[in-house]
Amino acid sequence: MPRIVTDWLGEHVELPADLTAEQLAAALVKVGLEEEEIHPAAVTGPLVVGRVLSQTPEPQKNGKTINWCLVDVGPEHNATQIKGVDDADVPAGGARGVVCGAHNFGVGDLVVVSLPGTVLPGGFAIAARKTYGHVSDGMICSVRELGIGEDHDGILVLTRAGFDAADLTPGQDAVALLGLGDEVLEINVTPDRGYAFSYRGVAREYAHSTGARFTDRGLAANLVTPPPPATADGFAVEVDDAAPIHGQVGCDRFVTRVVRGIDPAAPTPPWMKRRLEGSGMRTISLAVDVTNYVMLDLGQPLHAYDLDQVAAPIVVRRAAPGERLTTLDDADRALDGEDLLITDSLAGGRGSRVLGLAGVMGGASSEVSPTTTDVLVEAAHFDPITVARTARRHRLPSEAAKRFERGVDPLLPAVAAQRVVDLLVELGGGTADPAVGDLDATTPPQAVHLDVTLPTRLSGVDYDRATVTRTLEQIGCTVTDAVPGAAMDAVRVTPPSWRPDLTEPAALVEEVVRIEGYDQIPSVLPAAPGGRGLTTEQRARRSVARSLAEAGLVEVLSYPFVGQADLDALGLPEDDVRRTTLRLANPLADDRPFLRADLLSTLLETARRNVSRGLPDVAVFEIGLVTRPTPGTPAPPQLPVGVRPSDEDLAALVAAVPDQPRHVAGVLTGRAVPAGWWGGGRSADWADALDAARLVAARTGAVVTVAADAGTMPWHPGRCAALTLPDGTVAGHAGELHPKVVEALGLPARAAAFELDLGALIAAGGDEPVAAGPVSAFPAAKEDFAFVVDDAVPAADVRAAVVAGAGPLLEDARLFDVFTGDQVGEGKKSLAYSVRLRAADRTLTADDVRAVREGVVASAAECVGAVLRG
Template identity: 50%
Template sequence: MRAPMSWVREYVDLPAEVSVEDVAARLTALGLKLEALERPGHDMSGPLVVGRVLTMEPEPQKNGKTINWCSVDVGAANGTGEPQGIVCGAHNFEPGDLVVVVLPGGVLPGPFEISARKTYGHTSAGMICSALELGLGDDALSSKGGIIVLPKDAGEPGDDAFDLLHLRDEVIEFEINPDRAYALSMRGVAREIALAYDVAFRDPALRKVPAGNDDGYPVRVAATDACPVFVTRTVTGFDPTAPSPAWLARRVQLAGMRSISLAVDVTNYVMLELGNPIHGYDADKLAGPIVVRRAEAGEHITTLDGQDRALDPADLLITDDSGPIGLAGVMGGESTELSPTTTTVVVEAAHFTPVGIFRTARRHKLPTEGARRWERGVDPTLPAAAADRVAELLVRYGGGQVAAGVTQLGQAPAQVPIDLPLDLPARVSGLVIDAATVEADLRAVGCEVQVVGDRLTAVPPPWRPDLTDPYDLVEEVVRQVGYDEVPSVLPPAPSGRGLTREQRLRRRVGRTLAGEGLVEVVSFPFVGDATFDRLGLPADDVLRHAVRLANPLSSEEPFYTTTLLPGLLEAAARNLGRGAPGVALFETGTVAFPRDVAAPILGVDRRPTDAELQALFDAVPDQPLFLGAVLAGERDRSGWWGKGRGASWEDAVGVVRRLAVELSVDVRIEAAQRAPWHPGRCARFFVGDDEFGHAGELHPRVCAAFDLPARSAAVEIDLDFLMRRAPDVVRAPRLSHFPVAKEDVALVVAADLASEVVAATLREGAGELCESVRLFDVYTGEQAGEGRKSLAFALRFRASDRTLTETETGEAKAAAVALAAQRHGAEQRA
């Protein structure tokens, strides 16, 4: 909402010395958010005056153009009182007309400095101005197009034109929240200024209006639920060629709308002034009485923008005997449009309920200025005053007269009283607010207040449909006391509560990964088929079966992701591309797997049954919490100590191992083949017989598709699954002060047997004395045999109550080797 200060000052006694910056600050503190401050015309300077054209001599030129050599009376503005000689290429004025002249030394928007210069054989001492040259947009201020032709009584030659044309003004632009629709008018903004400065407010809607009678234009309202008030006034003998007065056109323009014609400008002006949208009909084009009703199936309307629109039965229409002539509250119809031949104007000022207008505007994609106000809520008491104001301005500047007939149907709905404990504003805000302040502040915003004991009853003003419950009234009081006065006090933590089990586990996971050198990131969870192609997923892969979004941000990524890896891989590539030698990133987030069950569409007229709710819940996709990680580039940095080490599949598997230890979960690892990992360097993880994720080296084609270094590694596991398996009581490590006994063993096994499987077997066979099993060497070659490999393990034994003997450790080692031989055909190397 753009509010010219010269306009709002007409309705409020604001001291002249108050700056626009201070006004903006005060209104922002009251809840009208400042969007911008503008000073149109402040880039112009110098003599800009009213001039009277004395003579104009047409002079054809060799280039086919005809210029006018003009003599213009500018009074004493030029210092001599003599007529000013000016060359002008426009032809829409004549001797005797009053025009706007900028004299040498003046500066127009651009900046464009004006000086006396020789052109077309004459010395032109100034310029006769058009609206466009003065920064006023198009030529709407001109009666004939081109040069501005002022009314005969606009002033005398030499008078200053800045004030005459309202060229210098200050405009505050606000971002209006939906609950403050009253501020979409000069009336509302001025009321807020009066509240901010505690000064007098003059309501432009307070005017004596004639009562309704039977002589007005006939109207019937069939949809009274959507249109409780409908008022019409008729202006006859209107001059459609009459120009908009300069001040009115300028104000409409400063408020952000285009000046079009007097009739249209007046309806826009009153809408901006009072907040009630107005519409005008050409009476000669109306066929029979006006009827307000719902649309019927198959009906169409051609709106003012020339579009043919198919109507919905929920649309509220303005009709006559010819059919629809307007989308109520949104846009008028082309068939009854005001035109350059309109001499009788029927002015409509109605009240429409917000929800219907909102849905119609969205349905037809017509976000008009009128619909913007209706859908937020308009003062229902305004129609009679708004129609009377429009009729007054049309007659004053367009001639004719207001017909005696007044149509006035319905009345404004009554406001619902709100009961409020007097101490509620203080309890909610934490401020010291006494009962007298609560009462005074609510009266200041227009409420009718009655206090009985420790309670207050307030009837909201009709321009505040947003005030519906006690806490709305609390906000009105607190915003006047001052949001900046509200103390910053941390609420006391309730006793007996803390983090949930899931919160504690997620924090442990995050700390563990941070300790391993990984950095957390958050990526967009949206993917498309191209993303799955880059991951190398087969056409029938379960990850390609994703939830399609109804309104995606991008048509190329219409699915909610089933994997966290795409966002992580792109983040890693972005960081490496900007110079990072290596990255280690992780993300925790939900993925979605559809259930292929159609969700029922439930009504809002009643509470759903248990069966309907269950059907709705059954259609909700499964959304487990996943953990993803990617390691690429250098894992150990290069330096003076030597060459660094690149990230590999061992690092990815190690991330899951470390988490399993931290969460005290026994995890089993097996070799696997799963896109997007390398088929020979991928591990899958189990708890018992339940698989919960994969880790390993990415496939070379995937690395190339995401522009990552070769042999980059990634992890993705179901974190919800892993956390559910974590015990509530963490197992503390067993500590012993007795020395450790060391035994090494080398076993020859099949080349495709995972070392982790062998290690688990050794640990099981060695029994409870075994403290750890660690692989420290892998050998493949002639000595191991074809299709075989040698795995060397370091076994560590320790007892909690004694020093182990050589016999005990030897027996434990032998038992471990024997079990490996039995299960895997392992042969011990000497």
């Protein structure tokens, strides 16, 4: 994101003298440039210029030689007495005694001294301390210690860094001198506003926000030296893109300028270094720094070539099969047929040698070196889509690519090239070559017809015609009356060259609202139309989630990606439908390339992670989509880009989308009831999982039949139940997990789980609203039954017989005891049920209760062969 150095911004727009980063951020936020971060001053405290008065080398026992120095740091900071130094050796004006281990400076040099109380970058606080037999009363700093470079081998000598000794005085504030006290604002720029990746663009937005006077330094008329017109002897450039991709030619403008006789040893001036580094860009060499400086200033990416390493003509073309390029980052890259290249003819044929990836990064073969004296400057305009795809294909998000892919002003290349030429002449001692190349095939922006009432209708704010026109002209648009015959309220709006995003009326409306102020838009809640709300499925899903949470389970959300190891851990057979998965083309993790076909494959991993971190008592559930592809179904077709797909393409895409039913699943491990003074608690088991599954079915309104299931992994073959809908569809399973699954996942023994097809349950439950039944005011009658049945008889079958025999007076029937032993006989069990009876219109008599009892006993005997236990 762009970083803004305030004094640099002030060259484009009038700023208050006391403007803070917070105030600048507030002004930019008003026009849609959000504050990302404010970087505080790099250095605080007394950092001053010092002159070395004496330097005494002192060898140490460890083999190291240190320098004991007396440094003049100005009258305000000098000491007239220095501990360990004879008063006669202290200069009349005073000095500071400093120990320094570097040796690249000498007596008389002007250096930067951090005095006690200074805090350097990284929170490094300076204090007087005794070292090597002296009291070092400060520190002589290197560029790395000051945070303005990586050089840590020696001291920063100011005169060697480009500062004029005549402008330096001992005691002078080095914080201001080096720009280390500046706050830097970092802003967030939306993709449609690429012009704000420059000081020119940010200054324009500050002027829109505050009304400050803005001087557009991107206009040729505002340059000290206007760019000259193209000449016949300009460096030859050709664009060979006869079959453009995406319907756009890759390059529609290419400006070349030549500067000769540059001093290769000329340093980048300190003010430019400070601004570049404050803007987040490291300095390299004068020629490269100048191109980067102009890019940040105006928003036009540029490139500097060593003129001796380039042969005319330059040809801009697409890559040919098999071509490769070593870019400036020393990476060897295989080129793609869509890559737009800058080439020359040095290898013997026209366009035979690749110089760089257009708009992204140059190549190593023609880069500016420490011996370069003649420079070819390139300022071009490239197709945003081509640059964006090349940058992503090669994973090169360069500063140039960031700007080109968002849209660069096509009128800037000549202006930006002239600025580079002027700076290289001024700072490098070069001479501008009169030859100028400018291949220009740009087209003016297309006008947009705008109904001036549209901003009011879309925003709710009353904007009159004059306001709309004035605001659009303020951002650089040309507004004229619409063509004859158009609506009276329509105007013709031609966007400025730096706003390629303004291509439709809605974009112009956004500009009107943005400049006039988002805060003017009223906050009005829309009226909710009657008869709308949550669908039946949405209400059912919320009811299920709420009920499971009330039952003690915690809702979680797991990533829907699985691998072969996850499916193997569940013990799924090779022909199991859950092994038919959809493979992702670009998975987040190589070991999980598939979309899950069931919830437990990912939910069990959530439970395992919690258990492994010391939380054995887990009760979690998840509601989510699973993917069930049909074997043999072709993959979705690759749809065209830039045009609307045909109806046939869209139909093929829809047909290839796999079924994605919504499931609900839960996992329970450890204790369902914790131990305490009240007792030993209770472990979660298959019955808890089955109860949770029944609860889900009840909340959806679906009627399910519960029966034992002995062959479905990952459940235990003897402690698993299948829940079946009336049409015979198995809606899911619940029960204890298989011991091998528990062992493979590292879960506590007897862990339980359930998984149901929530969509099928909701569909089976219907969409009829639940009607509340009448509540009887008459007392209930209670009866208990204990039946002896075979071990193989399910308790659910016995309960169904009890319900059938009790008739309409039954209010509830619950199993409260299961008993096996010698008293009931081998192969038998006793099931005890509590039955509650109630009538809606009367108090039940003894005869009513007796009739129900006889009916229950008879039904149980007939249906399941139950015998009433005495």
